[in-house]
Amino acid sequence: MTDAIRTDAVATMGESKIAFDFHSHHRRCGHAQGEIPDYVEAAIASGMTIFGVSDHGPAYWLPGDHAQPGTQMAISEMGAYVAEALELKARYAGRIEVRVGIEADWIEGRAEDLKRWLNDYPIDYALGSVHYALGTNIFNQARWQREEPEAVFRAYYASVVRAARSGLFDILSHLTAVESYSPPLRPELAAELYPEVADAAAESGAAVEINTSGYRKMGGDEPFPNRTMLRLLIERGVPLTFGADSHRPQEVGFAANRVVALLQELGVDTQNAQFFRTKRGSTLSVFPTR
Ligand SMILES: [Zn+2]
Ligand SMILES: [Zn+2]
Numbered sequence: 001m002t003d004a005i006r007t008d009a010v011a012t013m014g015e016s017k018i019a020f021d022f023h024s025h026h027r028r029c030g031h032a033q034g035e036i037p038d039y040v041e042a043a044i045a046s047g048m049t050i051f052g053v054s055d056h057g058p059a060y061w062l063p064g065d066h067a068q069p070g071t072q073m074a075i076s077e078m079g080a081y082v083a084e085a086l087e088l089k090a091r092y093a094g095r096i097e098v099r100v101g102i103e104a105d106w107i108e109g110r111a112e113d114l115k116r117w118l119n120d121y122p123i124d125y126a127l128g129s130v131h132y133a134l135g136t137n138i139f140n141q142a143r144w145q146r147e148e149p150e151a152v153f154r155a156y157y158a159s160v161v162r163a164a165r166s167g168l169f170d171i172l173s174h175l176t177a178v179e180s181y182s183p184p185l186r187p188e189l190a191a192e193l194y195p196e197v198a199d200a201a202a203e204s205g206a207a208v209e210i211n212t213s214g215y216r217k218m219g220g221d222e223p224f225p226n227r228t229m230l231r232l233l234i235e236r237g238v239p240l241t242f243g244a245d246s247h248r249p250q251e252v253g254f255a256a257n258r259v260v261a262l263l264q265e266l267g268v269d270t271q272n273a274q275f276f277r278t279k280r281g282s283t284l285s286v287f288p289t290r
Pocket of ligand 2: 023025103245
């Protein structure tokens with residue numbers, strides 16, 4: 001067990017609910033609906049005790065203030081975003097604990113820029129996301145018509161390993177998301193690539209989220225990461241957290257009951273979530289796996 005886990009438990013709600021969700025968006029990223037309070041209110045309505053605001057941070061690796069308006073907020077918007085989230089944290093205190101996060105892109109060769117940029121803001125946690133492999137967005141469905149899948153898988157998982165090893169993140173987001181629209185990753189290739197990802201996650205001091213956008217994107221029975229990866233993470237004692245990756249307020253807590261069932265299937269105790277200390281001095285909630 002990582003020493004970031006404190007022993008005082010935070011309650012989960014009954015058998016089929018999770019009282020926290022650390023991955024949410026709102027209109028600033030340009031492709032989500034609603035304002036932050038809409039998401040916080042949805043979290044309260046569903047009985048959550050801790051909720052993380054984590055919109056897409058800016059495209060710090062591209063020139064200009066707002067290089068990708070439909071994908072992420074402007075660089076100049078970050079200050080207002082963090083200020084609003086901090087204000088909501090204070091306003092909602094006593095009703096729900098708001099955590100101020102950011103979903104930060106891992107970009108090869110830009111770790112120092114990312115580190116400098118993250119340190120500029122008083123956030124509680126950073127989600128680390130690999131959204132690009134070989135320069136193309138992993139959710140771009142057309143790529144699979146023209147690219148060799150194995151090369152994409154290798155590049156993506158190598159990036160995930162480097163993102164984990166960077167030590168910059170508190171939560172590693174949607175691992176295996178490259179497989180959203182891809183041809184199936186052959187089991188032999190998964191057996192080659194996945195263990196290094198799980199090792200890097202275990203050494204990173206970060207938690208791994210179970211991201212239920214996997215159910216929405218893939219329409220099947222696997223979240224991100226999939227069961228195969230989850231088993232490797234659990235074997236290594238990686239703490240697991242939950243994120244619905246909501247882009248609409250009604251998606252807050254999406255499929256939490258399925259995650260509870262999945263974790264129980266995989267032998268994880270879902271009744272005793274615990275606090276997890278972030279590298280930024282705050283706390284999140286996780287399910288310990290050891
Ligand atoms: Zn993402
Ligand atoms: Zn997201």
